[in-house]
Amino acid sequence: MSNGLILCRWLSPAPFVYYICDPLTREWVTLPSCGPNYQYSFKEGLITRVNEDHMLTGYTVVRFKHFKSDYLNLEMFTSETGKWINYKLPCPIPIQLQELADGPIYCYGALHWEVFKKYHGVHALLGFRPYKDPKSVRIIPLPVTKSSRVPSQICGESQGTLRYFEVADYSAPYLFSMWSMKDYEKGEWCCEFKVRRSDLHSNDLExxxxxxxxxxxxxxxxxxxxxxxxxxxxxxxxxxxxxNILNRRLDVASKPIEIDQFILSSLAIPFVLPRWPVLVPIATFKSKIKRVK
Structure with missing residues (x-):
């Protein structure tokens, strides 16, 4: 999601079909067909550019597939060219795609996906800047913790900053911990807080x-x-x-959920109405703007 627009994918045996959708106006643009899918796992992302009048001036769709050697196979579609272009970019170190990872995360003009550094046992972010540096990617290690087990965590954008939040094992001294990006170019994180279970409270009795x-x-x-x-x-x-980070309070935000398994954070998409709606651009390639009834 970028500037209120959502990238959607229609799954089919044939090449995937991608759409850019505006949930407010219910308009959507169909992108041209991309390369063959075969049996690859893909990760996609959308970056949009908006002018002062909140009109979309351009957008880029990025998708990458399995890693081969030390290179990243990447395909990119831009509204300016109207076609998909293949890239083979060098990767700093061997990494592995996280199938159930969140993403992408848009921040600092870059798309970020969660990956796993092979042979190092460390989770990291794969960063890609299509407008600033379209011929290289970078690896940003996530904060290293000393939890007694692999913690549950999320990494996302908040107020223009990358943040990393984790929930540790019940036996760990601190239940909640959060870091924010201190220096993006250097990949340095700063710990904002660590909270014990005993520090939390709620106005809800249950x-x-x-x-x-x-x-x-x-x-x-x-x-x-x-x-x-x-x-x-x-x-x-x-x-x-x-x-609530400020008062360390937990509040009920939903009705009871009738499931016995946890919800994948990759499937939980927070969506709020944008302050200024962005109009779907007129395609510069052969496509039609359609409206969903």
Whole structure:
């Protein structure tokens, strides 16, 4: 999602079909067919450019597939060219695609996907700037923690900054921890806070009692506009809750969820109405702007 527009993909045995959709106006643009799919796993992303009148002046769709050797196979579509172009970019180190990872994350003019550094056992972000540096990618390690198990975590954009939030094992001294990007060019993170379970509270009685029973909780997303709110999922009670960073309070944010498994953060997309709606651009390539009834 970029500037209120959403990149959608229609799955089919034939080459994937991509659309750019405006949920407010219900208009969508069909992109030309891309390369063959075969059995590859793809990760896609959308970057848009907007002028002072909130009109879209251009957009770029990026998708990459399996890694081969130390190179990244990438395909990019731009509204200026109206066609898909293949790139083979050198990758700094061997990395592995995270199938269930979130992404992409748009921040600092770049798209970011979560990857796993082979042979190093470290999670990281793969960053790509199609407008500034379209011929290279970079690897940004995520904060290293000392949790007793692999923590549940999310990485996302909040108020123009990359943030990393994790929920540790119930036996760890701190339950919640959060870092923000201090220096993007250097890939340096700064720890904003670490919170113990005993520091949390809630005005909801059921949720308050649950806090002291060591129930499972999973992070879902950051609030798109409020940097002090993080959304999480509780397994008992089965609710989505909001965590306020300033007062360390948990509030119920949803009705009971009738599922027994946790929601993948990659499937939890926070969407709010944009302050200024962005109009879908007239395609410079052969396509039609359609309206969904």
């Amino acid at each position: 949720l308050s009692n649950w806090l002291f029973r060591c129930g499972w909780i999973f992070p879902l997303s950051f609030h798109p506009l409020n940097p002090n709110v993080v959304y999480l999922q509780c397994m008992a009670p089965k609710r989505i809750v909001s965590y």
